[in-house]
Amino acid sequence: MKKDEVLLNLQNAVVLANFEDALSWTGYGLKEGIPPFELITEGLSKGMINVGKKYEDGDYYVTDMILSSGAMNEALTILLPFLKKRKSKYLGKVVLGSVTDDIHDIGKNIVATMLIGVGFDVYDLGVNVSKEEFINKAIEVQADIVGASAFMSSTYLYQLDIKKALDEAGLTPKVKYIIGGGAVYRQWAREIGADGFANDALEAVNLCKSFVSAKGV
Ligand code: B12
CATH class of the missing domain: 3.40.50.280 (Cobalamin-binding domain)
Structure with a gap:
């Protein structure tokens, strides 16, 4: 599967607050070698931007934003440890x-x-x-x-x-x-x-x- 498709699936998982998909597409993306930060910025965060638009348009309620945050946070539990591994000296x-x-x-x-x-x-x-x-x-x-x-x-x-x-x-x-x-x-x-x-x-x-x-x- 192409990288763009994986990122789009991640966006959709956040928009639809689909926790399972958020986790599985994150895992898939990592297996395919997509950098964790890209999965966050080009996948999950873009999904959140769409969630915000839906809220602004009145299609989503606060509860929808809460659920979408939950899906994003779920995926972040996998991704953040990759970003946290300290590689360098104290700055x-x-x-x-x-x-x-x-x-x-x-x-x-x-x-x-x-x-x-x-x-x-x-x-x-x-x-x-x-x-x-x-x-x-x-x-x-x-x-x-x-x-x-x-x-x-x-x-x-x-x-x-x-x-x-x-x-x-x-x-x-x-x-x-x-x-x-x-x-x-x-x-x-x-x-x-x-x-x-x-x-x-x-x-x-x-x-x-x-x-x-x-x-x-
Ligand atoms: C998720 C969300 C929520 C969740 C927050 C959950 C959480 N734990 O954070 C919940 C449901 C709780 C929530 C509540 C509310 N929300 Co809200 N929410 C959002 C939403 C959809 C996504 C925000 C998000 O997490 N994005 C994902 C991250 C990764 O964002 P990011 O910008 O890419 O982050 C990067 C940069 O910003 C930067 N960065 C971030 N912080 C910092 C700090 C420093 C120092 C630096 C250098 C960089 C930096 O680096 C980040 C990582 O790459 C936005 C929509 C939007 N477009 O922002 C609305 C939004 C921010 N919310 C909004 C509103 C109105 C509310 C509520 C008032 C709703 C209500 N009626 O209750 C409440 C307010 C609660 C409060 N008192 O704060 C509005 C704000 C409108 C405005 N302009 O004032 C937005 C814009 C939605 C909209 N389009 O109307 N919300």
Whole structure:
């Protein structure tokens, strides 16, 4: 079977919240040598984009989004361990979380896993994380990077609050601040003075690596 077909089957498994298919097409894709990250971004995540569209169009309810997340998370239980295998030396410390009032965490979890995989220590604060929690953790662990995820137009403004709090705590510019998530764009990162934005976990990894390599790690 062609790679595109496998990826399409994975997308459909997520859209239809078919847990069994999500698992079996993930297994099949891996057996066929499709890289785990591609199965995530080109298969599962694209399925989630369709789920979001269906919700927006009124064809899906919140319960449908919950079920689809379940199917995606099921497949991720197989895929994330591949991304987590640490291959390289220690690169630094990253504090991550989803902002206040935002409980979307699938994207953030993928970012966290991939950062661990390339050598970062990740302190994942979870979801609905206040600016104070970000700052306190960054100080406690002497973080190199703080990353905030937001998936909603009602929550992305908290990314600005975190930037202000980092400035006020005197952590910037030493601590780099990065943002991402379904609700945000590169331009927003520029507007709030964040050090970077990433569309996906691979970009996030490259961004974080660029900060530490600039420090000579
Ligand atoms: C799944 C889902 C849910 C699940 C979340 C489950 C979970 N544990 O995460 C549930 C059902 C709980 C949910 C609830 C809600 N949701 Co919802 N949800 C989605 C959906 C369909 C998919 C999101 C997702 O997980 N995508 C998959 C991942 C992999 O996304 P990704 O963007 O590819 O992730 C990459 C990048 O973003 C980046 N990245 C992510 N985080 C970070 C962080 C950093 C630092 C960096 C650098 C990069 C980075 O790397 C990731 C990995 O490659 C989206 C639709 C969409 N298009 O986003 C709606 C969506 C986000 N939800 C929406 C809404 C409205 C809600 C609810 C308000 C619904 C309701 N009435 O209750 C609630 C709000 C709950 C809350 N308080 O947060 C809206 C938001 C609209 C808006 N613009 O504000 C969306 C856009 C749907 C829509 N089209 O209307 N939701």
